[in-house]
Amino acid sequence: MTPMAPPVRRQRPAVMADVAKLAGVSVPTVSRVLNGSAVVRPDKRDRVLDAIAELNFRPSATARALSLRQTRNIALLAGNTSHYGYAETIRGVEEAARAAGYTVSITVAETTDDAEVDRAIDLVLGQTAAGIVLLKFDPAGVALRERIPADVPLVVAGGAPGSDAPQAVLDEYSAAVELIEHLLSLGHRTVHHVRIPPSRDEDGRTTGWRRALADAGAPVPPLWDADWSAATGRTIGRALAEDHEVTAVFAGNDEIAMGVVRGLTDAGRRVPEDVSVVGFDDHPLAELWSPSLTTVAQDFAALGRRAFGLLLALLSDEDVPAFSADRPLLVLRDSTAPPPPTAPESH
Amino acid sequence: MTPMAPPVRRQRPAVMADVAKLAGVSVPTVSRVLNGSAVVRPDKRDRVLDAIAELNFRPSATARALSLRQTRNIALLAGNTSHYGYAETIRGVEEAARAAGYTVSITVAETTDDAEVDRAIDLVLGQTAAGIVLLKFDPAGVALRERIPADVPLVVAGGAPGSDAPQAVLDEYSAAVELIEHLLSLGHRTVHHVRIPPSRDEDGRTTGWRRALADAGAPVPPLWDADWSAATGRTIGRALAEDHEVTAVFAGNDEIAMGVVRGLTDAGRRVPEDVSVVGFDDHPLAELWSPSLTTVAQDFAALGRRAFGLLLALLSDEDVPAFSADRPLLVLRDSTAPPPPTAPESH
DNA sequence: TTGAAAGCGCTAACAA
DNA sequence: TTGTTAGCGCTTTCAA
Numbered sequence: 104m105t106p107m108a109p110p111v112r113r114q115r116p117a118v119m120a121d122v123a124k125l126a127g128v129s130v131p132t133v134s135r136v137l138n139g140s141a142v143v144r145p146d147k148r149d150r151v152l153d154a155i156a157e158l159n160f161r162p163s164a165t166a167r168a169l170s171l172r173q174t175r176n177i178a179l180l181a182g183n184t185s186h187y188g189y190a191e192t193i194r195g196v197e198e199a200a201r202a203a204g205y206t207v208s209i210t211v212a213e214t215t216d217d218a219e220v221d222r223a224i225d226l227v228l229g230q231t232a233a234g235i236v237l238l239k240f241d242p243a244g245v246a247l248r249e250r251i252p253a254d255v256p257l258v259v260a261g262g263a264p265g266s267d268a269p270q271a272v273l274d275e276y277s278a279a280v281e282l283i284e285h286l287l288s289l290g291h292r293t294v295h296h297v298r299i300p301p302s303r304d305e306d307g308r309t310t311g312w313r314r315a316l317a318d319a320g321a322p323v324p325p326l327w328d329a330d331w332s333a334a335t336g337r338t339i340g341r342a343l344a345e346d347h348e349v350t351a352v353f354a355g356n357d358e359i360a361m362g363v364v365r366g367l368t369d370a371g372r373r374v375p376e377d378v379s380v381v382g383f384d385d386h387p388l389a390e391l392w393s394p395s396l397t398t399v400a401q402d403f404a405a406l407g408r409r410a411f412g413l414l415l416a417l418l419s420d421e422d423v424p425a426f427s428a429d430r431p432l433l434v435l436r437d438s439t440a441p442p443p444p445t446a447p448e449s450h
Numbered sequence: 451m452t453p454m455a456p457p458v459r460r461q462r463p464a465v466m467a468d469v470a471k472l473a474g475v476s477v478p479t480v481s482r483v484l485n486g487s488a489v490v491r492p493d494k495r496d497r498v499l500d501a502i503a504e505l506n507f508r509p510s511a512t513a514r515a516l517s518l519r520q521t522r523n524i525a526l527l528a529g530n531t532s533h534y535g536y537a538e539t540i541r542g543v544e545e546a547a548r549a550a551g552y553t554v555s556i557t558v559a560e561t562t563d564d565a566e567v568d569r570a571i572d573l574v575l576g577q578t579a580a581g582i583v584l585l586k587f588d589p590a591g592v593a594l595r596e597r598i599p600a601d602v603p604l605v606v607a608g609g610a611p612g613s614d615a616p617q618a619v620l621d622e623y624s625a626a627v628e629l630i631e632h633l634l635s636l637g638h639r640t641v642h643h644v645r646i647p648p649s650r651d652e653d654g655r656t657t658g659w660r661r662a663l664a665d666a667g668a669p670v671p672p673l674w675d676a677d678w679s680a681a682t683g684r685t686i687g688r689a690l691a692e693d694h695e696v697t698a699v700f701a702g703n704d705e706i707a708m709g710v711v712r713g714l715t716d717a718g719r720r721v722p723e724d725v726s727v728v729g730f731d732d733h734p735l736a737e738l739w740s741p742s743l744t745t746v747a748q749d750f751a752a753l754g755r756r757a758f759g760l761l762l763a764l765l766s767d768e769d770v771p772a773f774s775a776d777r778p779l780l781v782l783r784d785s786t787a788p789p790p791p792t793a794p795e796s797h
Numbered sequence: 798t799t800g801a802a803a804g805c806g807c808t809a810a811c812a813a
Numbered sequence: 814t815t816g817t818t819a820g821c822g823c824t825t826t827c828a829a
Binding site: 465466477478481485487509510512514515516517518693698777 | 805806807808809
Binding site: 126226368393413 | 455465506507508511512513516517521522523525531532534536538540541544545548551553554555556558569570573574575576577578599601626679680682684705708709712714734735737738740
């Protein structure tokens with residue numbers, strides 16, 4: 104009744120012993136030609152290569168790892184994988200890893216919930232990773248950091264400087280200062296800040312904002328807290344629109360900035376004529392937004408590459424710089440302008 | 451001169467034999483309490499657990515994998531990791547994998563270049579993955595597919611239906627048809643299409659567009675080709691603005707749609723009054739764009755989850771549905787409207 | 798230059 | 814219920 108099924112017998116993959124047998128040599132010899140760890144006579148070498156091709160042999164990475172006690176796979180721990188900065192950093196890590204012959208295993212902990220953080224850590228430690236790159240961009244990242252045992256090779260990407268592991272960062276503090284100084288120099292009396300979820304107490308963006316304001320003798324208005332979605336930015340933008348003393352807003356990232364712009368315009372305020380808005384990151388859409396967004400360009404992919412580089416150095420027992428910082432770049436566009444002439448000079 | 455360095459001797463991590471010794475039992479017994487593979491007498495069990503805690507023992511996943519001949523790690527192959535659809539799909543795969551106790555190793559091939567594709571494949575096969583999830587969203591994905599040996603457990607996510615491996619897809623064809631029908635029903639004579647990089651000949655979005663137009667007896671204008679960046683959308687939008695017969699544009703994804711809108715408005719055309727624009731995907735910013743974008747919501751994360759589910763079934767020798775399709779949802783917003791009354795009815 | 802033997806850390810089969 | 818014995822597939826001594 105049923106049509107004759109083709110013989111689907113999935114055969115056992117060839118192992119080194121099969122190759123050795125077919126080539127008429129010993130197993131270690133096969134290993135030697137594979138790794139070039141010793142000189143093998145050309146004729147044997149060729150026979151081995153032929154056998155490998157014929158049997159379609161692929162060495163077992165697991166067995167190799169067990170014997171060598173190290174893998175070419177690193178773990179990437181993060182609070183998220185798809186938001187702009189995260190995704191770009193991951194891209195950079197993967198790029199650098201691939202170039203070095205490593206794969207990267209990703210596992211995330213979405214919240215700071217103990218159970219979830221522990222589970223992520225267990226997953227990672229239960230795997231065969233040579234080391235860990237931790238994205239410390241958010242509270243989850245901080246929580247993860249605390250749970251990583253001291254004896255695991257670790258590199259931290261992002262976050263406040265001063266971890267006990269080698270760390271690659273972006274100098275968000277200085278970038279934020281530049282941004283605020285730009286706004287102040289335009290004539291704004293102060294700048295309101297819509298903050299991204301803070302790592303601990305404050306991230307570099309917020310600290311830079313506060314500091315630049317204080318140094319200029321400008322008032323430091325209360326913070327607004329956003330999550331990572333642009334939608335909350337919009338809600339906050341609408342609220343900000345109520346207060347006509349608000350003439351400049353610094354959003355924690357470009358997506359929030361876009362939301363804020365949208366909220367402001369929803370409520371009838373013009374950007375930048377009535378209020379200036381700046382973002383952070385230089386998201387690909389920041390330039391296309393109307394008005395195009397003044398922001399700070401952060402090279403997350405490069406951050407990822409640097410982080411992997413640190414880990415590689417750590418793994419090869421090289422001298423590892425404890426710190427690798429990169430300076431974001433101010434990008435002036437159309438969302439900032441002097442405050443409207445009618446704006447109150449003071450209360 | 452130098453301050454006395456603390457003794458940093460990194461000690462060898464504890465192995466099962468250490469635990470066994472300390473607990474006064476045999477190695478297999480330790481294994482048994484760890485895996486619950488057999489009943490162990492409570493007192494021994496407790497001693498083992500204590501020893502594990504005291505020695506801070508973590509079983510070697512590598513050794514376990516070698517013995518069991520299978521890992522709890524899957525490989526994810528893709529042409530990209532950071533674009534919206536990719537990042538979301540990856541998120542879904544990782545979520546589902548994490549829930550099932552798997553980690554996911556990501557490796558990408560950015561182009562269809564033979565050397566690059568082969569290198570990615572080698573990396574993946576050289577690692578200890580239980581199976582592969584392939585994102586077949588683009589030409590690189592197609593090229594990767596062709597190089598994956600037949601004996602590796604594989605699941606394809608996205609792409610044209612009809613692969614020889616189990617496949618999870620989004621029904622882009624039907625979604626595109628709906629989108630075009632919506633535009634046509636508004637009174638547009640035809641719809642211009644700005645296409646994302648095609649997988650092979652045509653992706654579902656393009657095929658659906660062409661088909662819906664043909665079925666309605668509408669002319670099928672020449673294609674515009676964009677890459678994944680919104681910036682090319684802008685350029686194309688400007689070009690499109692020259693032709694006043696263009697009253698409706700279907701962009702291959704929301705980012706391109708945003709670019710097109712921007713290009714159109716750069717050139718003085720109003721959206722949607724002069725030209726309607728639709729996107730695809732329902733990117734988080736699509737709703738915040740001005741005007742908010744009519745689009746089709748694709749649940750990429752769910753796609754990723756389904757793909758992982760298929761792979762898990764495949765790995766556990768369950769019956770695996772060859773196909774899992776999901777229907778995107780039309781989202782009507784403000785970027786579409788009837789064509790302007792002055793628009794030419796025909797040539 | 799090559800092979801035999803041992804071992805990486807774990808699980809499974811078998812006896813006791 | 815538990816221990817002994819054999820591997821899993823590779824790399825690395827160590828002799829020859």
